[in-house]
Structure formats: C-alpha cells, structure tokens
Amino acid sequence: MGGVVMELGNLVFGHSRGNFEVPRGGAWENGFARLFDTIDENNDGSMYGPEFINETFEVHPYWWGECTCGKSTPLHAKDCPYVLGHDDWVSDRLHWASGKPNEDGIAELDLLALGYYPVLYPECTCGAREVFGKRELEREAVVGINHAPECYHFRYVALSDKYPIGSKDYDKLYEALKPVYAEYGWDTTSEYWYYGCATHCTCGFYERSDRWEVEHPHADNCKLVQPNFWYKPLDFTVQVYKYFLRDSFMSHDIKLKDLRKMIDACIASLKK
Numbered sequence: 001m002g003g004v005v006m007e008l009g010n011l012v013f014g015h016s017r018g019n020f021e022v023p024r025g026g027a028w029e030n031g032f033a034r035l036f037d038t039i040d041e042n043n044d045g046s047m048y049g050p051e052f053i054n055e056t057f058e059v060h061p062y063w064w065g066e067c068t069c070g071k072s073t074p075l076h077a078k079d080c081p082y083v084l085g086h087d088d089w090v091s092d093r094l095h096w097a098s099g100k101p102n103e104d105g106i107a108e109l110d111l112l113a114l115g116y117y118p119v120l121y122p123e124c125t126c127g128a129r130e131v132f133g134k135r136e137l138e139r140e141a142v143v144g145i146n147h148a149p150e151c152y153h154f155r156y157v158a159l160s161d162k163y164p165i166g167s168k169d170y171d172k173l174y175e176a177l178k179p180v181y182a183e184y185g186w187d188t189t190s191e192y193w194y195y196g197c198a199t200h201c202t203c204g205f206y207e208r209s210d211r212w213e214v215e216h217p218h219a220d221n222c223k224l225v226q227p228n229f230w231y232k233p234l235d236f237t238v239q240v241y242k243y244f245l246r247d248s249f250m251s252h253d254i255k256l257k258d259l260r261k262m263i264d265a266c267i268a269s270l271k272k
Contacts, residue, residue: 005196010241011206015063015225018249022238025245027256031263032229032244035059038267047243049228056269057262058230060223062242069219070128071135077126135216143212148203155180156198227251231262 010016022028029047036043039059040050052059066073076083124130147153156177163173177197178188184202187193201207218225227237228244236254241247 005199007241007247008198010247011199014241014247016239016241016247016249018239018251020250020253022245022248022250023256024248028259029245031256031259035263035266036244038270047245049240049244054269056232057266058227058232060226060228062228062240063223063226065223067218067222067224069222069224070132071216071218071222072224074124074128074132076124076128080124080126080128082124082126082129139212139216143208144205147201147205151203151205152180152184152200153203153205156200160198231266233265234262236262 006016007014032049033045033047036046036049036059039052043050049059049061051061067075069075159173159176159180163169163171163176174194174197177194181188181193220226225239228240228248229238230236235251237251238245239249
C-alpha cells in the first residue's frame with residue numbers, strides 16, 4: 001500500500017490533486033494568510049482566499065459550484081429551453097454554475113428548497129444532455145459504477161456500519177480492521193496506521209477512475225480544476241480542498257523558504 005492518502009471528502013467530491021502534499025498549518029498557512037490579508041484588509045484571517053488576478057499571481061477560492069466546461073455536467077446552450085425555462089437568477093447558476101460563496105464561504109445551491117424540481121425542468125433541445133449521457137456511458141463501460149464485491153472497500157463499509165462514528169463502540173473499528181489489514185500485508189504498527197482507512201481500494205476502481213480522468217480532463221479554464229494559487233514566474237500552483245491549506249497539493253516540491261520568497265514577491269507586486 002502506498003501513494004498519497006487524502007481526505008475521503010476530497011477524494012470523492014474535491015479536485016485537489018498532485019504529487020506533492022502541502023504541509024498544513026503553522027508557517028505554511030501563515031504565508032497565505034499574510035498574502036490574503038494584504039490583498040483585502042477586511043479579510044480578517046479568512047483562509048478561503050479572495051478572488052484576485054494580476055501579472056504575478058492569481059488566487060481563486062475553492063469552487064463550490066458545478067463543472068463549467070461540460071465534462072461532468074451538461075453545458076447547455078444559452079437559448080436551450082432547459083436554461084430559458086427558469087428565472088434569470090436560477091438559470092444563470094444552472095448554466096454558469098457561478099457558485100459564489102456567501103459570507104461564510106458556502107455556495108451550495110439548493111434548488112429543491114427554492115421549489116424547483118427536476119421533474120418540472122423543460123426538456124433540453126440543444127443536445128447537451130445527449131452528449132453528456134453518451135460520455136457517461138463510455139466512462140461506465142471502462143471504469144465501472146462501483147468497487148468489486150470482494151474489494152477491501154466493502155469490508156471497511158461493513159465494519160464501519162457495525163462500529164459507526166460517534167457510537168460507544170467506535171474505537172473497536174480499528175481493532176477489527178487490523179486482521180483485514182494483515183491479509184493485505186499492510187502496516188498496523190505505526191502510530192497513525194489507520195489514517196486513510198476509509199479510502200483504500202483493492203479492485204482497481206480508483207485507479208481506473210483516475211486514469212479516465214487523466215485521459216478525459218476538464219478544460220484548463222474549468223473552475224473545478226483551476227489552481228487556487230498560481231505563481232506565474234515559476235508556474236508554481238497549489239490546489240486546495242475547501243480552504244487553504246486543507247488537503248492541499250502543489251506542483252513543485254518546494255521548501256518553506258521558497259514559499260516565503262514567492263509570497264513576498266506577490267505582496268511586492270501589489271504595490272506596482
């Protein structure tokens with residue numbers, strides 16, 4: 001067992017990926033906090049990051065909306081009945097997936113709460129839904145729709161159902177996992193051996209999914225995958241999960257001193 005271990009939420013829902021993990025907390029976060037507070041004097045220590053672009057660097061908050069390039073959601077034409085059938089506020093978000101965070105940094109749109117139900121949506125006539133459906137069937141044929149029945153994933157699910165989080169028996173989960181780990185030859189002696197226990201797979205489902213994503217990427221300008229921090233002179237990027245530097249990954253394996261130099265250069269660029 002090897003490779004990068006990431007949070008389950010990021011693995012399933014997020015898009016923070018890379019070969020080099022960014023240290024979380026301490027001086028690394030302080031560097032970005034200093035930059036964000038310099039960009040916006042009202043930032044007040046928020047680690048969501050402001051939306052900012054200049055010639056030296058860019059900062060983009062985590063994208064809470066949908067895909068904006070048509071890869072993982074249908075990208076309807078502006079004159080499609082599916083778009084025009086809603087009022088301007090809702091249709092703009094369906095088409096562009098704006099996902100602008102509120103004051104708490106949350107931007108999840110609950111259409112059901114607004115009284116809009118999928119069964120009432122107008123039919124798509126622009127072809128976007130058909131194109132998207134074909135791509136999804138192609139993906140399913142290669143990747144599958146779930147883990148294989150014999151995969152570790154389902155053994156973990158069964159044990160986590162038996163010893164659920166928050167229950168008085170939750171601590172027994174790790175003891176129950178030890179013999180399962182032993183079957184696969186995985187370590188159970190290190191201090192945090194159980195980290196990532198909910199994310200392991202032994203049937204290749206994740207590998208196939210990752211390979212498909214690499215071979216069928218989002219467009220570079222899709223807001224789901226654009227870097228959350230880009231230092232242009234070195235083409236150094238950071239991607240985060242929800243906020244800086246939660247489960248974050250960077251394009252280059254740099255040291256703290258290198259980050260500090262970049263942050264200093266970014267701040268200096270604000271004065272030009």
